[in-house]
Amino acid sequence: MKIKIKYFSWIRIKLNKSEEFLNIDDKTNFEELKKILISNNNLFSEIFKDNSIKIFINFKEIENHQINLSNGDELAILPPVTGG
Amino acid sequence: MKIKIKYFSWIRIKLNKSEEFLNIDDKTNFEELKKILISNNNLFSEIFKDNSIKIFINFKEIENHQINLSNGDELAILPPVTGG
């Protein structure tokens, strides 16, 4: 299945991309996706240790990283926001 | 000496005038002026008993009614305000 991941702020800058599409196995959960991302780029180990960073799947913040992903999901990795 | 008195809100309506000029003796104080006003119109006895009404002389609120008046003074009798 195919998922989309969006990157913002310093993560976007350090990865030098604002989004990417990944082909992953069906029934991959988010915990497993984290391992794939870390193996691709070690920056992700830093990102996933940072408590200030929030994970959104389909515009909803997730707390439980065991959540199963689905084809077409839009993930987003969000550093602390500074709007207004 | 000559003083000016300005009336507002319900006082203006009941007196049917927004201001008047009075010729009074030199060295008249405000307490004495109150007696003159009451003798002219009994509405003033009601006004001067009403704690919500404020007296201003030359744009400053007065607390001490023994204050001496001077020629050209502008007095104002103000019911509770409702701006904004």
Place this chain on the structure above:
Amino acid sequence: MIKILKKNFSIDEYYEKIKSNENGAISFFLGTVRQDLFDNETNKIESIFLECYRDLAIKQLEQIRKEALKTWKLNNCLIIHREGSINIGEKIVLVMTSSSHREDSIRSNEFIIDRLKVEAAFWKFKILKNQSKIIEQKEKDIEKSLKWSDIVNEE
């Protein structure tokens, strides 16, 4: 800047007067004429009339403005108030406060409108077909104004 106006006005026009590269936060409070009832459950007011002791009101608004500038870190502060006949929906009062950080603009703005309501020499009347009716001062407005006494640098 303090202004007492007979005519309706635009917000942008007065915003231009406090616009500055030092501003990060600008708070506005706008009071308008609500379609209120005149005397019972059926008759609606047509307009309001604002009586004003102009020379005193200007001094009082200047005093409130001065206290705001002494208490909070403000770049500027404007108070615009109407007088005379005002139609339903029109602006009565506009308070603008500008600062670097929002805490100052927000707090000072609320202080100014709370004080102005019970301290500045304006009197409101409801109008319906040449009849006029005094709008009474509210106890709640007096309480709101008093709660600032411990916070504000009064003279």
Place this chain on the structure above:
Amino acid sequence: MIKILKKNFSIDEYYEKIKSNENGAISFFLGTVRQDLFDNETNKIESIFLECYRDLAIKQLEQIRKEALKTWKLNNCLIIHREGSINIGEKIVLVMTSSSHREDSIRSNEFIIDRLKVEAAFWKFKILKNQSKIIEQKEKDIEKSLKWSDIVNEE
């Protein structure tokens, strides 16, 4: 109404959208780009850049708006937020809340800007000569947002 705009805008234009005979009080909070320092005591920023996760930000602003409407008696509520490149002095965000009585418009307005600052998917950068620098989230802003938790009807 929620809007995310690329261009500067007028206050009067959006005030017209919430104007109503039911309004007695309208509160506005306007955030603008302050002439800040880039990296030391001499270099001043030229502009800011606002990155935005648009689809999420709209949902988040709608959620904040919904909570405000549930907690206070409001006639309307508008949130306008810029994205992209914004020059010094230009508007970043405008929050408008309208109600019959000022308590509701003032409180809800402060709630919205406090929440928006730490909850909506926007990221600010200072810009100077093709260099950009992230503006960090402030601890104080998190505290301000948290203080509303006991007051607001969250979902």
